[in-house]
Amino acid sequence: DGGITQSPKYLFRKEGQNVTLSCEQNLNHDAMYWYRQDPGQGLRLIYYSQIVNDFQKGDIAEGYSVSREKKESFPLTVTSAQKNPTAFYLCACGSLGDTQYFGPGTRLTVL
Amino acid sequence: GQQLNQSPQSMFIQEGEDVSMNCTSSSIFNTWLWYKQDPGEGPVLLIALYKAGELTSNGRLTAQFGITRKDSFLNISASIPSDVGIYFCAGHSGAGSYQLTFGKGTKLSVIP
Numbered sequence: 001d002g003g004i005t006q007s008p009k010y011l012f013r014k015e016g017q018n019v020t021l022s023c024e025q026n027l028n029h030d031a032m033y034w035y036r037q038d039p040g041q042g043l044r045l046i047y048y049s050q051i052v053n054d055f056q057k058g059d060i061a062e063g064y065s066v067s068r069e070k071k072e073s074f075p076l077t078v079t080s081a082q083k084n085p086t087a088f089y090l091c092a093c094g095s096l097g098d099t100q101y102f103g104p105g106t107r108l109t110v111l
Numbered sequence: 112g113q114q115l116n117q118s119p120q121s122m123f124i125q126e127g128e129d130v131s132m133n134c135t136s137s138s139i140f141n142t143w144l145w146y147k148q149d150p151g152e153g154p155v156l157l158i159a160l161y162k163a164g165e166l167t168s169n170g171r172l173t174a175q176f177g178i179t180r181k182d183s184f185l186n187i188s189a190s191i192p193s194d195v196g197i198y199f200c201a202g203h204s205g206a207g208s209y210q211l212t213f214g215k216g217t218k219l220s221v222i223p
Contacts (some may be wrong), residue, residue, distance in 0.1 A: 105153045
């Protein structure tokens, strides 16, 4: 089946630890995105990638890092430098000027 | 930066009633999108609009791309309990833009 997947669904992390969220797509889309969602604040763009081996900072990139070694994969690392990492993280993919398709999300909780 | 104003923020309606929500922008968009998000899930695309004045339906849902290209609305007719969720509008500013601008969402509650 074609689609976009994220794993894990739930993730718990201790303060000071880095953690990596997975995002995979087989829709053959060039662009991939990471968003953060907090209650009542809508979606905020963390990073996006238009093509393999290239990515750009979004509105709230501080404390996060990404890589794009393959077209299908766009993992997000939440580093210890992110001061308030507890949130719902959404990955999306899409084509230029067209719709974006979202994964099911990962809920990260920092203990 | 670009901003989308989505209203209302929340609404409570009786099952069977029609619903209307809208988004306005301070700048022109070339694409308007409407998504629905269930609790704990990712947003799902409902309707995509690509042309000013376009009116598109998807079952009980109807959305329109405003002729000024700065607004869009979504209507839901004869609401049912499974319509509950958060509805987001989003827009693309134009060719070469990989980014979407999102509204903050309309939370819909349906009273059986």
